Amino acid sequence: MTGKEISIIHPRPSSIVAALYTLRDLNVDVAILHGPPGCSFKHARLLEEDGIHVVTTALDESGFVFGGHDRLVELINKSVELFNPKAIGVVGTCASMIIGEEMHEAVLEANPDVPVLEVEVHAGYHNNTKGVLFALESALDAGIIDHKEFERQEYLLKKATDVEKKFGAASKEYLAPSRGDVKYKVAKRVLQLLKEGKKGLVIMNAKKETGYMFADITLAVNEVAAALGKKENLINMANIDPSLGLPRVRQHAEYIMRDLKAHGVEMHEIIGGMDEYPVAGEMVSELIKEKYSDFDFAVITGVPHAIPMEHIRNMELISVTNGPRQVLPLKELGHEHVLVEIDLHPKTLGVSEIVESEFGATLREVAKET
Amino acid sequence: MKKQKIIAIYGKGGIGKSSTASNVAAACAEAGKKVMIIGCDPKSDSSITLFGGRRIPTILDLLRDGVNINEEDVVFEGFAGVKCVEAGGPEPGIGCAGRGIIVSIQKLKSISGDLLKEQDLIIYDVPGDIVCGGFVAPVRKGFVNEAYVLTSGEYMPLYAANNICKGLSKIGMPLSGIICNSRNASREEEIVTKFAEEIGSQLMAFIPKRQVVQDCEREGYSVMEKAPESDIADIYRKLGKAILENNNKVTSGSLSDERLRELTN
Ligand SMILES: Nc1ncnc2c1ncn2[C@@H]1O[C@H](COP(=O)(O)OP(=O)(O)OP(=O)(O)O)[C@@H](O)[C@H]1O
Ligand code: SF4
Ligand SMILES: [Mg+2]
Numbered sequence: 243m244t245g246k247e248i249s250i251i252h253p254r255p256s257s258i259v260a261a262l263y264t265l266r267d268l269n270v271d272v273a274i275l276h277g278p279p280g281c282s283f284k285h286a287r288l289l290e291e292d293g294i295h296v297v298t299t300a301l302d303e304s305g306f307v308f309g310g311h312d313r314l315v316e317l318i319n320k321s322v323e324l325f326n327p328k329a330i331g332v333v334g335t336c337a338s339m340i341i342g343e344e345m346h347e348a349v350l351e352a353n354p355d356v357p358v359l360e361v362e363v364h365a366g367y368h369n370n371t372k373g374v375l376f377a378l379e380s381a382l383d384a385g386i387i388d389h390k391e392f393e394r395q396e397y398l399l400k401k402a403t404d405v406e407k408k409f410g411a412a413s414k415e416y417l418a419p420s421r422g423d424v425k426y427k428v429a430k431r432v433l434q435l436l437k438e439g440k441k442g443l444v445i446m447n448a449k450k451e452t453g454y455m456f457a458d459i460t461l462a463v464n465e466v467a468a469a470l471g472k473k474e475n476l477i478n479m480a481n482i483d484p485s486l487g488l489p490r491v492r493q494h495a496e497y498i499m500r501d502l503k504a505h506g507v508e509m510h511e512i513i514g515g516m517d518e519y520p521v522a523g524e525m526v527s528e529l530i531k532e533k534y535s536d537f538d539f540a541v542i543t544g545v546p547h548a549i550p551m552e553h554i555r556n557m558e559l560i561s562v563t564n565g566p567r568q569v570l571p572l573k574e575l576g577h578e579h580v581l582v583e584i585d586l587h588p589k590t591l592g593v594s595e596i597v598e599s600e601f602g603a604t605l606r607e608v609a610k611e612t
Numbered sequence: 613m614k615k616q617k618i619i620a621i622y623g624k625g626g627i628g629k630s631s632t633a634s635n636v637a638a639a640c641a642e643a644g645k646k647v648m649i650i651g652c653d654p655k656s657d658s659s660i661t662l663f664g665g666r667r668i669p670t671i672l673d674l675l676r677d678g679v680n681i682n683e684e685d686v687v688f689e690g691f692a693g694v695k696c697v698e699a700g701g702p703e704p705g706i707g708c709a710g711r712g713i714i715v716s717i718q719k720l721k722s723i724s725g726d727l728l729k730e731q732d733l734i735i736y737d738v739p740g741d742i743v744c745g746g747f748v749a750p751v752r753k754g755f756v757n758e759a760y761v762l763t764s765g766e767y768m769p770l771y772a773a774n775n776i777c778k779g780l781s782k783i784g785m786p787l788s789g790i791i792c793n794s795r796n797a798s799r800e801e802e803i804v805t806k807f808a809e810e811i812g813s814q815l816m817a818f819i820p821k822r823q824v825v826q827d828c829e830r831e832g833y834s835v836m837e838k839a840p841e842s843d844i845a846d847i848y849r850k851l852g853k854a855i856l857e858n859n860n861k862v863t864s865g866s867l868s869d870e871r872l873r874e875l876t877n
Contacts, residue, residue: 309745339711339714340708340710340711341710341745341746342711342714342745342746342749342752343745344745344752344753347752347783
């Protein structure tokens with residue numbers, strides 16, 4: 243028997259939402275939330291930007307009491323009518339799971355002609371990766387992914403959970419959110435390092451679509467370095483292997499690579515696929531040990547805390563995250579400058595090209611000033 | 613693969629489901645079968661008479677402690693080698709017992725998948741009043757393949773049995789038989805036999821009312837253990853055999869309220 247998990251008091255990402263994003267990655271076109279009308283509202287809205295419709299059975303007080311079977315059957319039929327989907331997801335919530343709703347029965351009754359992924363999930367799991375796992379399990383059952391891909395994903399999820407527990411937002415009972423350091427000051431510092439001829443690593447280790455914005459920082463650092471004639475002092479790394487992950491995730495990698503190339507950025511090291519952010523850090527660490535241990539600074543974006551400190555400890559670290567609760571853990575690890583791209587995620591949904599980041603924009607402006 | 617019997621016994625609260633279940637379990641185990649009893653009642657009283665009155669730790673108690681649960685933490689061997697599990701649950705009036713059942717049977721499936729498959733007979737013992745979705749989870753989640761209804765010949769227990777039969781056919785669960793647990797009502801066997809026939813099923817057994825059941829229970833034992841020579845012990849043995857051999861399954865009908873009153877009059 244093993245001991246209890248620490249009890250974390252800041253609200254964290256929901257397993258229901260995690261299941262929704264996974265369904266999107268699996269190219270499901272309609273996700274039906276079986277639960278209260280307000281459940282997962284904000285993300286449901288955002289996901290529509292990514293081309294997946296999210297609808298709800300809108301269980302009310304009487305739904306809680308009498309169950310929502312008929313409502314769910316109706317909504318499955320209605321969704322087919324409205325959206326003509328190629329695949330449907332049916333997703334549980336706390337409310338429907340507590341009252342013991344059998345979503346499977348409703349699916350059998352509606353019996354649509356397209357595959358239905360049923361995800362029995364609620365928001366009461368310590369790690370939201372559970373929601374991803376449940377969605378993948380039902381994709382496996384439906385034959386949408388194969389065993390090999392399932393096992394690969396399962397492994398990555400475990401690693402992602404470990405990283406969050408050790409160095410991330412699940413590492414402490416309470417983490418106060420922070421906006422991080424002032425971008426203007428850090429931009430100046432980066433320019434100074436470049437001017438001094440210091441050698442720098444530009445590492446993007448991004449989670450899936452968030453790479454559309456983090457890649458802009460890679461772009462900006464390279465642009466300002468080029469303007470200073472110091473481009474050779476930079477080594478770029480990114481987890482944009484287009485041959486790994488679910489189809490949609492591969493697509494992101496392709497688009498980002500395309501844009502970087504179009505702007506003349508040379509990608510020296512590909513450190514994994516866009517869903518490999520929990521493990522790509524190990525690869526980065528190896529590479530640095532072998533080839534780049536004498537570098538002076540590193541700009542690390544995405545999931546900087548997944549990169550072991552061992553071989554970067556002596557570099558000046560400039561890290562960019564999109565999690566306000568990630569600032570403190572990064573500072574504690576020894577990252578000197580930590581920046582937050584606030585509201586990054588919404589801006590990276592429904593896009594197919596690199597989008598401007600605040601830090602990238604700041605860097606470009608500061609470079610003009612000097 | 614051998615044919616497994618996974619049954620649930622439904623019936624009005626207090627009608628004798630748990631004592632019938634534990635005696636039948638013990639009888640079948642004594643006859644050399646691998647038997648398991650899974651208590652799905654927050655009272656956790658399904659297996660108590662198989663442990664000399666002792667209570668075993670429940671799945672939900674351990675889940676609540678947040679510890680990692682292994683098979684040996686929740687599956688215990690009681691009288692005659694019957695494997696016993698108690699789901700457990702909150703005190704009356706607190707939390708959500710129905711959700712508890714769902715969580716614990718899923719947990720059991722994940723830690724004891726192989727053991728569950730090995731059994732010849734698994735009995736899910738559920739509380740009398742199916743108050744919410746959670747209590748039919750064993751049936752709905754596809755764990756149970758035969759449902760029995762226990763009733764006496766009195767009006768209220770029959771009324772409850774009739775409602776349960778309605779509910780079973782509504783959720784697409786066939787009925788395998790009616791068991792009469794006597795409360796000394798007049799013409800009891802005749803009434804329950806008729807009831808069984810009219811809803812399209814069969815009477816599996818007529819269990820008489822015997823003081824010895826309660827005497828053994830008070831001391832913490834099943835009849836099979838403390839009074840194996842009694843006539844009722846023999847009836848439990850026969851019932852166990854009948855269940856193991858039963859192939860009858862019907863989509864249950866139900867009676868109108870008038871007919872039910874008429875029948876019990
Ligand atoms: N055939 C019988 N003869 C005498 N007493 C009996 C007989 N069957 C059951 N009883 C007694 O009836 C009481 C209720 O039985 P039991 O607890 O098994 O009912 P139950 O249906 O499981 O109740 P619940 O719905 O509350 O779980 C017990 O004290 C039990 O000993
Ligand atoms: S409690 Fe659960 S069901 Fe209710 S809104 Fe929150 S996540 Fe949704
Ligand atoms: Mg009972």
